[in-house]
Amino acid sequence: MHSRSSRCCVVAFIVLLWQLPLLAEEAAGKTIMARGSVQASAEQQSRALKRQSPVFGVDLVSTGSESSSQLRMKDGGLLSMHADTELAIRNYPSGQGGAQGAVSMDLLKGGLRTITGSLPQSAKDYQLNTPVATIGVRGTHYEAVLQQGDLYLAGWDGIIDIRVTVPGADQSFSLGPEQPFRFAIVRANGEVELLLRAPTIFAAGQPGTLADQTEFTGQQLTAAMSDGGLDLFVKSPALARDASGVDFYDNSYLTAGWGMDTITRSGIASFDQLSQHSFSSTAGSLSDLSMSMEIDFDSAWVPSGQLSFTDAGGEWFATFNGVFGEQSLELFINFASHGNQVADGSISGVFINDATAILGNLNLAELDHPTVRLDGGFVLTEQP
Known part of the structure; x- marks a missing residue:
C-alpha cells in the first residue's frame, strides 16, 4: 500500500x-x-x-x-x-x-x-x-x-x-x-x-503613454518627498512645462526604477486628501478643488477615481480607473468635461511613503478647443 x-x-x-x-x-x-x-x-x-x-x-x-x-x-x-x-x-x-x-x-x-x-x-x-x-x-x-x-x-x-x-x-x-x-x-x-472621433466602445478615451526609462529610484523618491515634498520637484531637473507656462514635475522621470513589487499593503483604501498640487488652468484661477482615488491593494487595481476643479470657464470634471503597472499606476480617464465641453487627457501616478500617498500628474484639454487646458502635479493622501 x-x-x-x-x-x-x-x-x-x-x-x-x-x-x-x-x-x-x-x-x-x-x-x-x-x-x-x-x-x-x-x-x-x-x-x-x-x-x-x-x-x-x-x-x-x-x-x-x-x-x-x-x-x-x-x-x-x-x-x-x-x-x-x-x-x-x-x-x-x-x-x-x-x-x-x-x-x-x-x-x-x-x-x-x-x-x-x-x-x-x-x-x-x-x-x-x-x-x-x-x-x-x-x-x-x-x-x-x-x-x-x-x-x-x-x-x-x-x-x-x-x-x-x-x-x-x-x-x-x-x-x-x-x-x-x-x-x-x-x-x-x-x-x-x-x-475622426473615437467610437464609444473605447470608454477609456486616450490612455497615457508609458514612462520613459530614466534613472531615479523609489528610495530617492521617498526620501525626497519626506524632506521637501512637492516644493523639491519644482526646483529639480524633473520638470516639464504646461500650456500656461507653469512648471510641474514629470512622472516619466520619477517613476523609472520604481518597483510596484515593493508594496506590502493590503485591503482597500481611499485617497481623497489633496495635500499638495501645482494645478493651473488656461481659463483662470482654480477653486473648489476635489480629488479622490480608491485603491484595492489585494487585487492590484484602481476601481474608481474622480476629480472636480472650477475656473472661469466652468467645472473641470473627470472620472478614471486603472491598474497597478510594473513601475507605476496605469490610470485611464473614462470621461472628462470642462463646463459644457467634452474634454480628454491623461493621468499618471506612483505610490510614495510606503504607499500612504500618491504622487502624480494630470493633463486635461477640451476636445474642440485644445488650447483650453488644465495641467499640473499632485500629492493625494488618505484622510488623517
Whole structure:
C-alpha cells in the first residue's frame, strides 16, 4: 500500500511532467495584474494566472466576464486585456539571449490595448490577427476590440497598418495621429468605416503613454518627498512645462526604477486628501478643488477615481480607473468635461511613503478647443 506522502509525490511528478515544455522555454513575459478569472492554456493544460505568473510564447490567454489582465512582455511591451477576451500568443521572442523572430498573436474574441515594446521595428515584425483583419505595427500604442463580428480600432500613437482579410473585401489602410484617420471599424462583411472621433466602445478615451526609462529610484523618491515634498520637484531637473507656462514635475522621470513589487499593503483604501498640487488652468484661477482615488491593494487595481476643479470657464470634471503597472499606476480617464465641453487627457501616478500617498500628474484639454487646458502635479493622501 502506498503512503499518502508517496501518492503526493506521484501527483507532483505528473504535474511537473506536463509543465516541462514550459519550464524549458524562457518566459515571454509576466502577469502584472489579474482581476477575476484569468487563464493560460498550453499543451492541452490550463493554469490560472495571478500577479507575477509567467506567460509563454505558446499560451492562449483568456479572461472571464468582469475580469481583466495586464501582461508585461520581456521586451517592455504591455498587453492590457478586456473582459471576455481570448488572445493566442503564437510567437513572442523573449528579447534576451539573442532571441529573434517576429511577434505574432491572434485576437480571437474580446479586446485589448497594447503598447508595443522594443521588438517590433516594422509592420512585418509585429502582427495581430483577427477574424476580419490583420494589424501590423510600427512601434505604437493601439487598441482593438471585437464586438458582434466587427473590429473596432484606435491608433492612439504611432502607426498601425491594417489589411482586411475578409474574402472578396481585400483592402489596406493605416491609422494614427499623423494619418488622415485615427479610428476605424472593420465590419464583419469586410466594409471599412474610417472615423475622426473615437467610437464609444473605447470608454477609456486616450490612455497615457508609458514612462520613459530614466534613472531615479523609489528610495530617492521617498526620501525626497519626506524632506521637501512637492516644493523639491519644482526646483529639480524633473520638470516639464504646461500650456500656461507653469512648471510641474514629470512622472516619466520619477517613476523609472520604481518597483510596484515593493508594496506590502493590503485591503482597500481611499485617497481623497489633496495635500499638495501645482494645478493651473488656461481659463483662470482654480477653486473648489476635489480629488479622490480608491485603491484595492489585494487585487492590484484602481476601481474608481474622480476629480472636480472650477475656473472661469466652468467645472473641470473627470472620472478614471486603472491598474497597478510594473513601475507605476496605469490610470485611464473614462470621461472628462470642462463646463459644457467634452474634454480628454491623461493621468499618471506612483505610490510614495510606503504607499500612504500618491504622487502624480494630470493633463486635461477640451476636445474642440485644445488650447483650453488644465495641467499640473499632485500629492493625494488618505484622510488623517
